[in-house]
Amino acid sequence: MVIAVASGKGGTGKTTVAVNLARVLGDVQLLDCDVEEPNAHLFLKPELTEKTPARVMVPEINEEKCTYCGKCAEVCAFNALAVIPPKAGLKGGVLVFPNLCHSCGACFLLCPEGAVREVHREIGAVEAGWAGAIRFVHGRLHVGEAMSPPLIRQVKKHIDRTRTTLIDAPPGTSCPVINALEGSDYCLLVTEPTPFGLNDLILAVEVLRVMGIPHGLVINRCDIGDDGVESYARDNGIPVLMRIPFDRTIAELYSRGLNIVDHSEGYANPFRALFKDIANHAEANRHHQRQGRHG
Amino acid sequence: MLKQIVIISGKGGTGKTVFTASLAALASRKVMVDCDVDAADLHLLLNPRIVETHEFRGGKTARIDPALCIGCGKCAELCRFDATEEGVDAFSVDPLACEGCGLCARICPVDAVVMEEHLSGEWYRSETAYGPFVHAKLGIAQENSGKLVACIREAAKTIARSLDLDYVIIDGPPGIGCPVLASLTDTDLAVIVTEPSLSGIHDARRVIELARHFRIPAGIVINKWDINPEQSRNIEELCSEGVSLLGRIPFSKQVAASLIKARPYVETVQDDVAAAIRAVWEKIDSEPAGKDRRPS
Numbered sequence: 001m002v003i004a005v006a007s008g009k010g011g012t013g014k015t016t017v018a019v020n021l022a023r024v025l026g027d028v029q030l031l032d033c034d035v036e037e038p039n040a041h042l043f044l045k046p047e048l049t050e051k052t053p054a055r056v057m058v059p060e061i062n063e064e065k066c067t068y069c070g071k072c073a074e075v076c077a078f079n080a081l082a083v084i085p086p087k088a089g090l091k092g093g094v095l096v097f098p099n100l101c102h103s104c105g106a107c108f109l110l111c112p113e114g115a116v117r118e119v120h121r122e123i124g125a126v127e128a129g130w131a132g133a134i135r136f137v138h139g140r141l142h143v144g145e146a147m148s149p150p151l152i153r154q155v156k157k158h159i160d161r162t163r164t165t166l167i168d169a170p171p172g173t174s175c176p177v178i179n180a181l182e183g184s185d186y187c188l189l190v191t192e193p194t195p196f197g198l199n200d201l202i203l204a205v206e207v208l209r210v211m212g213i214p215h216g217l218v219i220n221r222c223d224i225g226d227d228g229v230e231s232y233a234r235d236n237g238i239p240v241l242m243r244i245p246f247d248r249t250i251a252e253l254y255s256r257g258l259n260i261v262d263h264s265e266g267y268a269n270p271f272r273a274l275f276k277d278i279a280n281h282a283e284a285n286r287h288h289q290r291q292g293r294h295g
Numbered sequence: 296m297l298k299q300i301v302i303i304s305g306k307g308g309t310g311k312t313v314f315t316a317s318l319a320a321l322a323s324r325k326v327m328v329d330c331d332v333d334a335a336d337l338h339l340l341l342n343p344r345i346v347e348t349h350e351f352r353g354g355k356t357a358r359i360d361p362a363l364c365i366g367c368g369k370c371a372e373l374c375r376f377d378a379t380e381e382g383v384d385a386f387s388v389d390p391l392a393c394e395g396c397g398l399c400a401r402i403c404p405v406d407a408v409v410m411e412e413h414l415s416g417e418w419y420r421s422e423t424a425y426g427p428f429v430h431a432k433l434g435i436a437q438e439n440s441g442k443l444v445a446c447i448r449e450a451a452k453t454i455a456r457s458l459d460l461d462y463v464i465i466d467g468p469p470g471i472g473c474p475v476l477a478s479l480t481d482t483d484l485a486v487i488v489t490e491p492s493l494s495g496i497h498d499a500r501r502v503i504e505l506a507r508h509f510r511i512p513a514g515i516v517i518n519k520w521d522i523n524p525e526q527s528r529n530i531e532e533l534c535s536e537g538v539s540l541l542g543r544i545p546f547s548k549q550v551a552a553s554l555i556k557a558r559p560y561v562e563t564v565q566d567d568v569a570a571a572i573r574a575v576w577e578k579i580d581s582e583p584a585g586k587d588r589r590p591s
Contacts, residue, residue, distance in 0.1 A: 008334050010307010010469040015494065036470035037305050037501060039494040077355070077396050104375050104396030143504045146441065146473040171307040171469050174333040175438045178391055194554045196312065200334040206435045211391065224551040246548070248522075255523035257493035 008200030010171035032138035068092035305498030307469035343421030353439030363407035491526035
């Protein structure tokens with residue numbers, strides 16, 4: 001089962017929930033897909049023994065074959081190529097903007113002269129290892145790189161379907177989040193009971209509905225704000241699976257990179273119960289879908 | 296001279312928007328912009344009255360006409376994003392996976408693929424009690440947030456020039472990827488709001504590196520500094536050439552509670568948090584234009 005932990009709004013406690021779930025379950029995989037700002041390793045402290053560069057393909061022009069016809073620039077939907085035609089005895093040129101390239105291969109496949117070849121460009125790294133029985137994988141996007149989805153997809157290649165997999169997703173609701181959540185059996189949305197938390201939760205729920213992923217809530221710092229999130233959940237039939245009250249001790253443990261289930265009594269059982277609830281909901285949903293299909 | 300100031304953090308939830316909304320109340324002669332277009336919250340504190348709504352069309356998505364598709368599978372073979380799926384008699388496109396590159400439309404032997412432009416979001420020019428405000432809403436599960444950010448920044452700059460304003464103040468998104476790059480580029484100062492946790496420091500380091508990469512002067516604000524004074528000292532040590540310390544804001548449970556009032560924090564509560572935010576703004580406002588202290 002693949003369980004994603006996401007939020008819409010940043011800093012609501014995604015990583016805290018993912019890491020503490022992993023700690024109480026032990027024998028799981030944890031994939032940190034927040035490749036722009038990966039943090040789960042700070043709490044699990046895995047021994048990262050494997051490191052593979054994450055690469056994307058970008059075009060390289062063979063100027064000997066190139067006739068400066070402009071086809072590559074014409075077919076590139078992302079403006080990653082510009083062709084300067086030869087003029088008044090001056091040689092032409094092709095400019096490649098690798099940062100804009102989505103690696104679709106259109107220029108390479110459609111160049112009539114076979115003058116485009118694809119070369120690797122490193123955008124980050126995938127690092128993997130173990131934290132006790134927890135299999136840990138994360139991606140680190142190089143600073144200055146724009147596109148995280150290809151790296152997120154490379155991290156997710158490590159999903160082992162025979163084990164429970166937890167995905168720590170990035171904040172927001174756009175492409176990096178979609179790529180992190182895609183293929184999950186269940187999504188836990190971690191939110192906080194404030195107008196900001198609610199606004200971003202509604203956006204995240206809309207994304208999950210479009211993607212057809214069953215979901216439930218964890219309300220973190222549940223006693224700091226108003227009841228907007230609770231009534232939204234009630235009105236929309238979204239189960240609240242856990243409520244974590246504000247506790248300065250938790251904030252301090254977090255600031256030091258320590259896990260609540262290891263250092264504060266009384267949290268291990270709620271996290272175990274949370275996992276059971278997720279498993280039940282995901283199973284009920286699968287059953288429901290099967291019935292729907294047959295009925 | 297017009298100064299553009301962006302508030303970023305790397306890590307989410309460090310207090311960017313609460314801080315930025317207070318700048319709306321403190322700074323005069325400015326336009327506010329919310330560049331966190333896929334989870335925008337600043338409007339919740341500024342109560343905008345929308346003056347103009349603009350459609351944002353950021354990209355295209357492929358659609359296969361099942362009546363024309365001969366099921367040859369060429370599109371599926373060449374699509375790098377696994378966005379085409381084989382159906383009973385025709386292939387179809389998963390719009391969530393499609394990146395809009397248009398390769399399938401170009402190689403389909405029977406021209407069964409059409410590239411359709413779609414509405415990717417909306418952006419708004421608004422008026423608030425604090426002056427003009429430009430904000431946006433990216434459509435659900437849409438891409439091209441970087442393009443939308445660039446679009447609303449341009450609109451804000453136009454407003455600033457026509458009204459001869461002093462500042463464009465930008466609430467940025469979390470992370471370091473595409474929409475952050477679009478928010479940061481060509482600004483005069485990046486205000487990095489961080490918190491004294493291991494994650495806060497880890498992420499702040501990466502945004503500082505990013506600001507350096509683009510040669511943009513950075514100033515650090517340590518929010519909730521007293522949650523861990525030792526980590527706060529570690530953050531102060533990140534300051535160096537081109538990276539200054541703008542101030543420290545204490546933790547208060549009042550901050551979360553104040554959000555319900557739907558107004559900038561400095562207008563609702565007069566406490567040491569509000570005083571610290573004021574001090575940071577006075578420091579930013581009194582310093583010479585960022586470009587003069589651009590790191591070499």
